[in-house]
Amino acid sequence: MKLLEDKIRSCGRALNDDVLLVDMFLNHQVDCELMKAIGDEFYRIFKDEGITKIATVEASGIAPSAMAALAFKVPMVILKKQASVLMDGKMLQTEVYSFTKKKSYQLTLKKEFITENDRVLLIDDFMANGEAAMGAAKLIEMTGATIAGIGIVISKNFQPGMEKIKAAGYNVASLAQVAEMGEGYIKFVGE
Numbered sequence: 447m448k449l450l451e452d453k454i455r456s457c458g459r460a461l462n463d464d465v466l467l468v469d470m471f472l473n474h475q476v477d478c479e480l481m482k483a484i485g486d487e488f489y490r491i492f493k494d495e496g497i498t499k500i501a502t503v504e505a506s507g508i509a510p511s512a513m514a515a516l517a518f519k520v521p522m523v524i525l526k527k528q529a530s531v532l533m534d535g536k537m538l539q540t541e542v543y544s545f546t547k548k549k550s551y552q553l554t555l556k557k558e559f560i561t562e563n564d565r566v567l568l569i570d571d572f573m574a575n576g577e578a579a580m581g582a583a584k585l586i587e588m589t590g591a592t593i594a595g596i597g598i599v600i601s602k603n604f605q606p607g608m609e610k611i612k613a614a615g616y617n618v619a620s621l622a623q624v625a626e627m628g629e630g631y632i633k634f635v636g637e
């Protein structure tokens with residue numbers, strides 16, 4: 447997605463070979479017009495998949511997912527990183543190792559919000575090693591629902607996540623695919 451790649455180039459910064467900082471428009475300050483374009487692009491890609499719910503992992507997946515949910519006219523379900531006393535009722539949980547925090551958390555879903563009849567589009571901001579996407583997909587599948595697609599805003603294709611998710615048989619699309627990066631430069635797939 448050209449608009450997104452241009453934004454990453456102008457406002458993103460590779461902290462090192464591994465971590466891309468995009469807090470100017472995605473992770474801290476949010477460019478809502480860009481999020482709208484991203485939501486519309488996910489709709490264009492997955493519109494024939496019979497999507498009934500958008501699911502995402504808090505917090506940075508929420509902005510693009512909300513815009514996709516608007517485009518699909520379906521609810522968005524936020525997978526939580528911890529249970530709270532507000533979550534009465536039946537919960538499902540799975541352990542996920544965080545790429546940025548370097549520790550595990552319990553990804554949590556209140557059972558009533560996704561059922562076996564749902565076809566879910568899972569959206570996340572980044573794909574690195576695939577832990578978050580794989581954990582979220584597993585959690586959603588515990589309900590009996592189908593993962594009809596996985597939409598990633600930025601994938602770092604030099605890390606193993608994209609290949610892992612494809613090998614597991616998921617229909618995955620990434621809007622900006624980074625081939626390699628380092629201090630001061632970012633190269634996208636196909637460049």
Ligand code: 5GP
Nearest residue numbers: 465466545546572573574575576577578607
């Ligand atoms: P994975 O589980 O695929 O290893 O990592 C994905 C998760 O880690 C995403 O949900 C995202 O929050 C975070 N993440 C991974 N790589 C990056 C990165 O380069 N920059 C930022 N800001 N977050 C990242």
